[in-house]
Amino acid sequence: MTDSTPRKPPRKRTRKQxxxxxxxxxxxEPEDVSPxxxxxxxxxxxTSSADIHQESDEKAPIKGAVPEGESEPDxxxxxxxxxxxxxxxxxxxxxxxxDEAQLAxxxxxxxxxxxxxxxxxxxxxxxxxxxGGLTRVVEFPGAAIPPFGGxxxxxxxxxxxxxHNFSDVIIKVVIYRGEITFHVARQHLAELVRYxxxxxxxxxxxxxxxxxxHYPADKDHELHGVYHLQSMTYNRRIRLEVSVPDSDPxxxxxxATYPTADWHERETYDMFGIIFDGHPxxxxxxxxxxxPGYPQRKDYPLxxxxxxxxxxTIPPPDQxxxx
Amino acid sequence: MGLEEKLxxxxxxxxxxxxxxxxxxxxxxxxxxxxxxxxxxxxxYGAPRYDSGRWGQEVFRASPRQADLMIVAGRVSQKxxxxxxxxxxxxxxxxxxxxxxxxxxxGGMFNNYAIVQxxxxxxxxxxxxxGCPPRPEMLVDAMFKLRDxxxxxxxxxxxxxxxxxxxxxxxxxxxxxxxxxxLR
Numbered sequence: 001m002t003d004s005t006p007r008k009p010p011r012k013r014t015r016k017q018x019x020x021x022x023x024x025x026x027x028x029e030p031e032d033v034s035p036x037x038x039x040x041x042x043x044x045x046x047t048s049s050a051d052i053h054q055e056s057d058e059k060a061p062i063k064g065a066v067p068e069g070e071s072e073p074d075x076x077x078x079x080x081x082x083x084x085x086x087x088x089x090x091x092x093x094x095x096x097x098x099d100e101a102q103l104a105x106x107x108x109x110x111x112x113x114x115x116x117x118x119x120x121x122x123x124x125x126x127x128x129x130x131x132g133g134l135t136r137v138v139e140f141p142g143a144a145i146p147p148f149g150g151x152x153x154x155x156x157x158x159x160x161x162x163x164h165n166f167s168d169v170i171i172k173v174v175i176y177r178g179e180i181t182f183h184v185a186r187q188h189l190a191e192l193v194r195y196x197x198x199x200x201x202x203x204x205x206x207x208x209x210x211x212x213x214h215y216p217a218d219k220d221h222e223l224h225g226v227y228h229l230q231s232m233t234y235n236r237r238i239r240l241e242v243s244v245p246d247s248d249p250x251x252x253x254x255x256a257t258y259p260t261a262d263w264h265e266r267e268t269y270d271m272f273g274i275i276f277d278g279h280p281x282x283x284x285x286x287x288x289x290x291x292p293g294y295p296q297r298k299d300y301p302l303x304x305x306x307x308x309x310x311x312x313t314i315p316p317p318d319q320x321x322x323x
Numbered sequence: 324m325g326l327e328e329k330l331x332x333x334x335x336x337x338x339x340x341x342x343x344x345x346x347x348x349x350x351x352x353x354x355x356x357x358x359x360x361x362x363x364x365x366x367x368y369g370a371p372r373y374d375s376g377r378w379g380q381e382v383f384r385a386s387p388r389q390a391d392l393m394i395v396a397g398r399v400s401q402k403x404x405x406x407x408x409x410x411x412x413x414x415x416x417x418x419x420x421x422x423x424x425x426x427x428x429x430g431g432m433f434n435n436y437a438i439v440q441x442x443x444x445x446x447x448x449x450x451x452x453x454g455c456p457p458r459p460e461m462l463v464d465a466m467f468k469l470r471d472x473x474x475x476x477x478x479x480x481x482x483x484x485x486x487x488x489x490x491x492x493x494x495x496x497x498x499x500x501x502x503x504x505x506l507r
Contacts, residue, residue, distance in 0.1 A: 286401070291436075295435075295436040295437070300436070303434045305434050305435060305440055307429050307430055307434065307440045307441065308499035
């Protein structure tokens, strides 16, 4: 028991190292890439954040350089992150480095929305907890410019071919951390998802999640609805994002296309107050029906719920104490 | 006519009450209501190490119809509260509730929108057991305190009177949320 615990991390590392060169093998046969890179990406995401950061921020748009067939974008990026440790990858890596140099100029700039300091909104206290000095930059990654690389361009162009007023529908495309996000105008969402599901070249059959995000600092786009779509046929994943103002939090429902979104939309409504027009029965799903407010919004009080126990009180974290 | 005429008044009833209480306290049928980490301690309580079989509780009933004690082991979420109440309603009388752990008693560390701040918002609680989570020994102790309470539960007309008195006390007492400075 005692000696097994410290032994664990090294074991994990060896496994990871053993797995790493996988994308090289994958690259040599670009026809049949689909299943492995996804696994690889998942493992990478859970193990080393440094790698991901590198891969995503600088190298994601490089993939335009190597858009062969059905190649998975993540497979392209991986060998580059290996270069420091495994010198086996040579020609690929140098090509990527050249691309990186090109990219440096074209890299999209992130939009800084807000800079948050400290924790729980506590200000002006000599906080000794270590959280007082936290600085969190709330930023949106900048828009990507086509060509994106790999199947991303195929999807993008296919959507363009299907929808005539394309630029009105897809407002922005963001590629961040090896994932693609389409920002969609809300009035076209229902129409777009129907194409995404039914078109033979797209086939995003599965809507794996609908969720919400609240950005109080994003004026007139405070609430975002986020849709994760997966294509079982092509093993691709994309993300759609719809932003609406707090004063008019309406998004058309996608339940008609993706029946699985039913409860997801109810939860998003319950937690964020986004109203999904056309949903068959939009009621609260987690909280009681008569609950006031939407708990996952940033302006919802943090704690401070009255406890009916012999006069005990628990102040919310932002009022707790100043040291 | 019978025995009761020869005894001083009340003696026989008291004795029956005693016997009743003794029997009841020795025959608890807990319902399985594990909600969180406290449930692990509750399972240990039923397992050989702490062996609640020593006082006849090793069989946790999966059906509320066969149970008369609900050990609420863990935090009760807003979503779970109606379910908990329904299970309580399905249990036949007489029945008892033991709020195990600080979360079931007061919400504990989960002072937020998702968790009911004390299971006594939903069902009447007979015994509060603090701890996060309480050790099985503490559950044993709470159980014996509850047994003691059950042991001295009145029956018949006395039970009705006791219930009325308890209700009167509750009506006169300030609401829990108005009580101040009692927390030591």
